[in-house]
Amino acid sequence: MQPETSRTDIRNQARQAFGLLRRAAHPDRKHLAWAILWLVVAAGLEVLGPLLGKKLIDEHLLPHRADWPRMAMLLAGVLVFSWSASWLRYLQLVRLSGLAMRSVQRLREWVFGHVLRLPMAFFDHAITGQLVSRVTNDTEAVKRLYIQALFVILDSGIVVLGTTAAMAWLDWRLMLIVLALVPAVLFIVWLYQRLSAPAVTRARALRSDINGQMAESIGGMSVLQANNAAQRFGQRFADTNAAHYKARVAELRANALLLRPALDLLNVILLAVVIYSFGQRAMSSVEVGVLYAFISYITRVVEPLIQITMQFSSLQQAIVAASRVNALLAEPEATEHSAGRAAGAPQRVARQDAPAVRVRGLNFAYVPGQPVLHDLSLEIAQGAFVGVVGHTGSGKSTLLSLLLRYYTPASGSIEICGEPLAAISNERFRAEVGLVPQDPFLLAASARENIDMGRGLPQERIEEAARAAHAHDFIAALEQGYDTPLGESGSRLSTGQKQLVAIARALAGSPRILLLDEATSHIDSQTEQVVQEALDELRGRVTVIAIAHRLSTIRSADRIIVLNHGRIAESGAHEELMRIDGGLYQRLYQLQQLAA
Numbered sequence: 001m002q003p004e005t006s007r008t009d010i011r012n013q014a015r016q017a018f019g020l021l022r023r024a025a026h027p028d029r030k031h032l033a034w035a036i037l038w039l040v041v042a043a044g045l046e047v048l049g050p051l052l053g054k055k056l057i058d059e060h061l062l063p064h065r066a067d068w069p070r071m072a073m074l075l076a077g078v079l080v081f082s083w084s085a086s087w088l089r090y091l092q093l094v095r096l097s098g099l100a101m102r103s104v105q106r107l108r109e110w111v112f113g114h115v116l117r118l119p120m121a122f123f124d125h126a127i128t129g130q131l132v133s134r135v136t137n138d139t140e141a142v143k144r145l146y147i148q149a150l151f152v153i154l155d156s157g158i159v160v161l162g163t164t165a166a167m168a169w170l171d172w173r174l175m176l177i178v179l180a181l182v183p184a185v186l187f188i189v190w191l192y193q194r195l196s197a198p199a200v201t202r203a204r205a206l207r208s209d210i211n212g213q214m215a216e217s218i219g220g221m222s223v224l225q226a227n228n229a230a231q232r233f234g235q236r237f238a239d240t241n242a243a244h245y246k247a248r249v250a251e252l253r254a255n256a257l258l259l260r261p262a263l264d265l266l267n268v269i270l271l272a273v274v275i276y277s278f279g280q281r282a283m284s285s286v287e288v289g290v291l292y293a294f295i296s297y298i299t300r301v302v303e304p305l306i307q308i309t310m311q312f313s314s315l316q317q318a319i320v321a322a323s324r325v326n327a328l329l330a331e332p333e334a335t336e337h338s339a340g341r342a343a344g345a346p347q348r349v350a351r352q353d354a355p356a357v358r359v360r361g362l363n364f365a366y367v368p369g370q371p372v373l374h375d376l377s378l379e380i381a382q383g384a385f386v387g388v389v390g391h392t393g394s395g396k397s398t399l400l401s402l403l404l405r406y407y408t409p410a411s412g413s414i415e416i417c418g419e420p421l422a423a424i425s426n427e428r429f430r431a432e433v434g435l436v437p438q439d440p441f442l443l444a445a446s447a448r449e450n451i452d453m454g455r456g457l458p459q460e461r462i463e464e465a466a467r468a469a470h471a472h473d474f475i476a477a478l479e480q481g482y483d484t485p486l487g488e489s490g491s492r493l494s495t496g497q498k499q500l501v502a503i504a505r506a507l508a509g510s511p512r513i514l515l516l517d518e519a520t521s522h523i524d525s526q527t528e529q530v531v532q533e534a535l536d537e538l539r540g541r542v543t544v545i546a547i548a549h550r551l552s553t554i555r556s557a558d559r560i561i562v563l564n565h566g567r568i569a570e571s572g573a574h575e576e577l578m579r580i581d582g583g584l585y586q587r588l589y590q591l592q593q594l595a596a
């Protein structure tokens, strides 16, 4: 949950949120201009109605002058004017709704596009459900702002201005009395802001917590039930839900107290004052028409003001929502993306003689002050097969993450085929470096789509990759072969099969460098041997860097790097490492032999 926001914060947020809304609506600004123009026309027509009514009273009803055709004309005028005003308004509402929908569509595309380009470090502390909430709920709240608030505020504001002008023309002293309403309304709105803004902010933050908890619980349902945690999670959810309820009630209380009732009261007071001040004057017949027109106008001023203030609740919600979206958009993108785009991505051919990977003096920490890698240096020749081993938490996955540019090291340099990491365009980098991650991630899509990953590869290439990863046989055995949907995160497959699909996916991109993080941890010894052969086949063509707990996978590697607490403890081929008496690798290997 967010901490209590101060008032200047809220004002800043509001300013930025409006900036965002303006940018989202910018391509539709012509529509906005037309809408305003037509609303002005509608307001004009609306203001003319009571003037015709006044004419009818003053010239025909009071003097008892029955000029039927003229009276009919005046009456028809009143009807036609108010009818056309409504019609014009309806058309503008439709127009502004379209604008709102398109703006929100734009906003969503921005937000999601931005999320796709965020650095991995962002996702270390992001909560999925909350992110989803920002992309869906919050942008939706922004839409409500556009449709309701924008339309109502524009429309009502214009009507108030037009009506005030007409009243000034009729009797400026009475107009001044009515105008006294404005500061009163401003005061009410100010008070409302003060009372409801913190509650609205809290309610939105809690709502995304609710989404977050929901998504988390569903994602980990098996773990949750296995640990008998369902009840505790239910309780935690109930607590958040109750807090959300309380925040909403506080907000609704402010609405109920301040918006409609307070303004209705003002309306009544105003009518009383206007009628009273008429009573003080000597009533001439002429002034009855003015009185009629004034009373009509007062409702026409008060009603829009009520409407405007009623919108302040959606406005408040939308501003909070927009500022949450804005905060997400303000997260800096991963540098490689911007560098790659700016550089125009020259297609340089990698130098044949340079090592595939050269790391020098690499230091890295996820959390400042808790270093994970210490002064790491290594060189891997092109086409080599290198294994990385070490205890849990020794920094193996971290090393891969740095090679993949997910994080920027604090100091030290990484070169791929002689080029510094930062100088390689993103597109080329992702084409040259393939990854099989520690937990294979599959999309809720077909086997083919999972291997292709939107690259538009031909079927032969996909099958070839699947064969190389020894995934072809079980995929072909599925009821629809390569087109079989694999279910959410590949739930149709066993974990080992998922790993094989992930390997096929990496191979399908024909990478120059292939990184494998525990790619054989979930498959049986027989399949492991098959994968091992597949990796051996790549030798000389593809540089393979494989992390493995199972040492048999990397036994035949050209070189094995042993990491210990973020430092390279030993490095060499299997036989060399086995010769180091009391060495880390020797111990690891013997332990595994014992266990087997």
Ligand SMILES: Nc1ncnc2c1ncn2[C@@H]1O[C@H](COP(=O)(O)OP(=O)(O)OP(=O)(O)O)[C@@H](O)[C@H]1O
Pocket: 124, 366, 367, 372, 390, 391, 392, 393, 394, 395, 396, 397, 398, 399, 438
């Ligand atoms: N995203 C992260 N944020 C903060 N600390 C992290 C993060 N990822 C890993 N660490 C820490 O960095 C250290 C190295 O983690 P890493 O994942 O590289 O280990 P590993 O060698 O791959 O272990 P394993 O064999 O269990 O996969 C660990 O102490 C871990 O707690």
Ligand SMILES: [Mg+2]
Pocket: 396, 397, 398, 438, 517
């Ligand atoms: Mg790991």
